[in-house]
Amino acid sequence: MVRAGRRAALAGAAALTAVLALAAPAAAHAEVEADTPRALAENVTLSFVSEAESGTAGFTELRVVLPEGIAPGDVRLGEAPKGWRLTATGDGYRIAGPALKAGVDAEHTIRVRQLPDAKEIAFKTVETYSDGEVSRWIELPGGAAEPEQPAPVLKLKPAAPGATTGPTGTPTPTPSPTPSPTPSATEPDATATATGTATEADAARPDDNSSTGVVISAVLAAVALLLAGGWWLAKRRGTTPPSQG
Template sequence: MSVSHPVRPLARVGRRLGLAGAVALTATLALAAPAAAHAEVEADRPQALAENVTLTFVSEAESASAGFREVRVVLPEGIAPTAVTLGKAPKGWKFTATEDGYTLAGPALGTGVDAEYSVKVRQLPDAEELAFKTVETYDDGEISRWIELPADGKEAEQPAPLLKLKAAAPGATPVGASPTPSETAGSPSAAASSTPSPKSSSKSASESASADEDSGTSTGLLAGGAAATLLVLGGGAWWFLRRRAAGTSED
């Protein structure tokens, strides 16, 4: 008598279901995965108001026939081009500050070679996220623009490199917030402080009035004394002349 083995068909069904599930999961992940960023940025200290921060950028090579020869970056608000200095860069590439960011250019890199470099920023702004819009130029003239920002919850097709920041450390302040002595001397507040207050102005005015009054009194005394002196001298001269006239008549 033969014995049936119902387990084997069930095992086959299980394997088929597992394979189908894996395929479906792979397809779902592939559809749900966001578009890969082709220009990226990282920081050694991703924190708001952090000072002397090193930013590392990577531009992924996409061309099958040319290499990078220039990368241009527009800095986010709060970072001045003069506050950025070059760290590491491809050999022969030079850093040039622009009005809104900087360019890094030099001999073309090899086809398929990523452009990787670093810059140092004096201080990061007080923000939650920073966007570094990047324009890449290949030696054949092809240009890739990674300048788009997410909007309405949708992923950008050509996203700009984004750097998320942690909250600023307690007590951290923007560099240059405290004015220098020279700035203080020429500032409106300094000019205001040098202007006498109403109270001190009133005091000065009263002191000036007292001084004028004292001056007037002294002048009056001097004038009175001079008049008395003139009267005495005049009276003496009159008496002398009268005596002389009397003596002449007796002779």
């Protein structure tokens, strides 16, 4: 009986521990990923996720401290929650906007001109909720103990051969071809229409110069015939002998 009681107590304790473990909320954290996680890579897109840890309030602002080697002027906002805007700060940037719904993660992307030459870089992040609660993910890894509020860390591969560090402060523009304007399918090209209309009108209109030339030629021919006839009559009268009565 005693052994059976002990077994039942142990089983009950284990079940209670399992229930409490499942009921406890998962620890929230902030993360960062890159489409090109390589030192000195250029025009890299970084994706950030701040997991919600409040069941009653939503995110309204994120403050990110950039690592050494990335200047605030090297950053441009990519995707973000609707209505959120990025503002550069002295050591990084601030992204804020209308409060998200409670329990909704805050996700955004930025485009960085160039990553620094390092093995890993950290982005200290401070999160603010609509009820004023602040969560700081700013602890850097190091030492025996794992940090309770670790900053998002991005591990980088070695730089590509020949990669160099460019000037900071101005993002490298991504070249994109400029499309030539294409006339609308419903609107004919005005230049082509005007040209075509003029050509058709010219073809349909008689040639004024040609008509005038024909008339002048006919008049000159008639005058020449009259002069020739008069000369012939005069000559004939002069050579015919007078009749004798």
